[in-house]
Amino acid sequence: MVSIKDIAKQARVSISTVSYALNGSPKVTDETxxxxxAIAKELNYVPNAAARSLKTRETKIIGVFLTDFSGAFYGDLLQGTKEILTQKGYDLIVCSGKQSHRMLPERMIDGAIILDETFGNEQLLSYADRGHKLVVLDRELSHSNINQVLLDNKAGAMLAAEYLIExxxxxxxxVTGPNGSYDSKQRLQAVTQVVERTAGAQLIVIEGDFNKAAGERAAERIMADSNSGLVSSAVFCFNDEMAIGMFNYLSEHHPNVKIGEQIHIIGFDNMELASYTQPRLSTIDYSKRKWGALAAEQLIKLISGDTVEHERIYVTLIKGCSVGSEK
Incomplete structure (x- = not known):
C-alpha cells in the first residue's frame, strides 16, 4: 500500500508537506x-481512514448492531436511521456478531445504536466509561454517554391482553420471543399483570423465537391441547412473524378451523404482511421508521455534546378480524 512517505520521497518534500497538501492546507503553495x-494520483494513493480517524477522532460513520438480520422487521427501522444520518453527514454500517463489537473500542465508528442482545450490559457500560456514545433500543442502562429509545412494550402487551379479555x-x-429478548420479557410481564388482576383468567406460556417456525410449533401445541381443534382459544404472539407462522400451520393442517371464530390471534409489530392475511391480523402498531430516526437523532446529539432525555416509542392497537367475540 502506498503511504505519504512514498509520495514525499518521489516529490522530494517532507512528510508533513505532503500531509498539508493532501488536506488542502494553505501552508503549501498551489504549485507544490x-x-x-499529481504524484498521489499516479501512485494510486488511498488515504488510511483508520490513521485519519486517530488524528481527527472522528470517522463520520455510525454503527447499528443487530442480533441478526432475519425476518421483515429491520427494513423500516434502518431506513429511518439512514435518512437522519445522511442528513447529518454520517454514513451507516450495520453489524451482527461478536467479532463486530471491536469496532467500538477500536474507534472505527463514532457511535453505536444497539439492538443486539449479544452485548452484555457491563460491556456497554465499560465502553461508555471510555467515552463512547451509545443509544440502546433493547435495555435500560444509566450512564451519561448512553441514551435509551425504547419501545413501549408493556403498553402494547396490555392493549393486546385486555382486548382478548374484553x-x-x-x-x-x-407465544414469547427468545429468552434473552428485553422486548419479550417486558411483554410477558405486562400480560401476566393483566391476567393476575382478571378474575378466572389463566395464562399459558409457550416459548417462541420471533420467527415463523416458532408460530407453527405453537399452533401445533395449541391444537393438540384442544383435542378436536374446535374450541375457542385466544393467542397473543409477541410478534407478527410468529402469528403468520400460526396462520400458515392452521391453513395447512387444520383448514376447517376458522381464525377469528375457533381461534383468536393477535400479533405485535404491524409488519406489512400482516395487512394481507386472511382474516386481517389484529396487531400492535408503532412506527419502526420513527424508532430508527429518533435513535439516530439522539445519538447525533450525544456525539455533539447536547443534553438528551430518554425517549419512548408509543403503540396503538389495530383491530383486525383475527380476533372476534367468543361464542
Whole structure:
C-alpha cells in the first residue's frame, strides 16, 4: 500500500508537506500542492481512514448492531436511521456478531445504536466509561454517554391482553420471543399483570423465537391441547412473524378451523404482511421508521455534546378480524 512517505520521497518534500497538501492546507503553495496531488494520483494513493480517524477522532460513520438480520422487521427501522444520518453527514454500517463489537473500542465508528442482545450490559457500560456514545433500543442502562429509545412494550402487551379479555376470553396463550429478548420479557410481564388482576383468567406460556417456525410449533401445541381443534382459544404472539407462522400451520393442517371464530390471534409489530392475511391480523402498531430516526437523532446529539432525555416509542392497537367475540 502506498503511504505519504512514498509520495514525499518521489516529490522530494517532507512528510508533513505532503500531509498539508493532501488536506488542502494553505501552508503549501498551489504549485507544490498540485505536484503532490499529481504524484498521489499516479501512485494510486488511498488515504488510511483508520490513521485519519486517530488524528481527527472522528470517522463520520455510525454503527447499528443487530442480533441478526432475519425476518421483515429491520427494513423500516434502518431506513429511518439512514435518512437522519445522511442528513447529518454520517454514513451507516450495520453489524451482527461478536467479532463486530471491536469496532467500538477500536474507534472505527463514532457511535453505536444497539439492538443486539449479544452485548452484555457491563460491556456497554465499560465502553461508555471510555467515552463512547451509545443509544440502546433493547435495555435500560444509566450512564451519561448512553441514551435509551425504547419501545413501549408493556403498553402494547396490555392493549393486546385486555382486548382478548374484553372479547370474553379467560384462557390466554402467549407465544414469547427468545429468552434473552428485553422486548419479550417486558411483554410477558405486562400480560401476566393483566391476567393476575382478571378474575378466572389463566395464562399459558409457550416459548417462541420471533420467527415463523416458532408460530407453527405453537399452533401445533395449541391444537393438540384442544383435542378436536374446535374450541375457542385466544393467542397473543409477541410478534407478527410468529402469528403468520400460526396462520400458515392452521391453513395447512387444520383448514376447517376458522381464525377469528375457533381461534383468536393477535400479533405485535404491524409488519406489512400482516395487512394481507386472511382474516386481517389484529396487531400492535408503532412506527419502526420513527424508532430508527429518533435513535439516530439522539445519538447525533450525544456525539455533539447536547443534553438528551430518554425517549419512548408509543403503540396503538389495530383491530383486525383475527380476533372476534367468543361464542
Amino acid at each position: 500542492t498540485a505536484r503532490i496531488l 372479547q370474553g376470553h379467560r384462557k390466554l396463550y402467549v
